[in-house]
Amino acid sequence: MSDRRGKAIKTVFPKEADTGLYRLKCISTTDFDRTERFDAWRETAYSVVDLEAPRLDEADLFAIKRSVHGETGVFASQEGSEHRTLFSRSASLSGAGDVVVISMMPVGELGLEGPGGALSMAPHGRLAAYDATRPMRYHRSAGREIYLLLPRAKALGALGGRIPGLFLLVDTIPLGVMVRDQMLALDRHAEHLEPKELAAALDAIHALALLLLQRIGRELNGSGEADANALFLAAKHYIQSNYQMIDLSPEAVARALGCSRSTLYRAFTLNDVTIMDTVRDVRLAMSRKLIEAATGRSISVIAYECGFKDPSSFGRMFRSRFGVSPSEWRDQFR
Known part of the structure; x- marks a missing residue:
């Protein structure tokens, strides 16, 4: 083991990347012996940043971290005691810190200290982007942080340049609020x-x-205009999350994603589908699941809950897609 001045660590702890893709990993400081806790947590829970030792007047380190590694990046949340981390040059040089962080603190506060010691406070509960290759120190109060790690080249390429300042607020438009809400939802339901x-x-x-x-x-x-494939994927996700809306129209989807209706139409045309066909298909798939669940709700109620205005037209579309009426489909699961 090392001391808290950062000498070489001899004990080898499991790395998050060893767990495989798309599997939720949960770790806690209580998983480690008290005498090894700081070094074990620093080695196990951090790769992009370096954990600094707690001050003498601070409580013992406590934290719980949940993370999911995907092909396009990492999603994680961490809650616990007050602590500080440093975007380290060594992590950047090794490639581990070559990311852009999109982060929010739903509980607690986050301060960022740049070169020269100037401290900027990220607004509580807001979604902000940081460049992990820039030297800065995180000051986290007791609380909880939810964040994404995106490959830096892709993130800055999408942004069209560098992040101005220590951080950039990105929930200033409806799409940013949507990303923030989806991050909160994934943190709540991931397990x-x-x-x-x-x-x-x-x-x-x-x-x-x-x-x-x-x-x-x-x-x-x-x-510049939005990338068509990224826009198509984002629109599908929006539709899947909001299929219950009776007025879910191309205009509503375009407005939520911050693009013009013509730009959205082009993105769907390039994928050989239409917006409203996608809305219909998502609604039919969800209605079939609800019917299979035998919830006791009537077919008309299920149709309305899935965004269909008229039970009769819903029945015709259901039969056209699945070959049987909604009631006939329900009979198969009784």
Whole structure:
């Protein structure tokens, strides 16, 4: 083991990357012996930043971290005691710190200290982006942080340049609020999702985050259009999350994603589908699941809950898609 001055650590602790993709990993400081806790947590829970030793007047280190590694990045949340971390040059040189962090503190406060000791406070509960290759120190109060790690080249490429200042608020537009809400939802439900479901949720959030940076970059730079494939994936995710809306129209989807209706139409055309066909398919798939669940709700109620205005037209679309009526389908599961 090392002391808290950062000497070489002899004991080898498991790394998060060893757990495989799209599997939720939960670790806690209580998993380690008290005498080894600081070094074990620093080695196990951190790769992009370096954990600094607690001060003499601070409580003992306590933290719980949950993380999911995907093909396009990492999602994680951590709650616990007050602590500080440093974006380290060694992590950047090794490639581990070559990321952009999109973070929020739903509980507690976060301060960022740049070169020269100037401290900036990230607004509580807001979504902000940081460049992990820039030298800065995180001051976290007791609380909880939720964050994404995105490959730096992709993130800055989407943004169209560097992040101005220590951090950039990215929930200043509806799409940013949507990404923030999806991060909160994934943190709340991740432990109940299977790997395939985690993969779909995480990849969708990463696609939304890159589209968000692209939109913010267009506003900062005053030019450019959204990438069609990223826009298509983000629109599908939005539809899957809001299929219950009766007025879920191309205009509503375009407005939520911050693009023009014509740009959205082009993104769907390139994927050989239409917006409203996608809305219909998502609604039919969800209605079939509810019917299979035998909840006791009537077919008409299920149709309305899935965004269909008229039970009769819902029945015709259901039969056209699945070959039987909704009631006939329900009879198969009684």
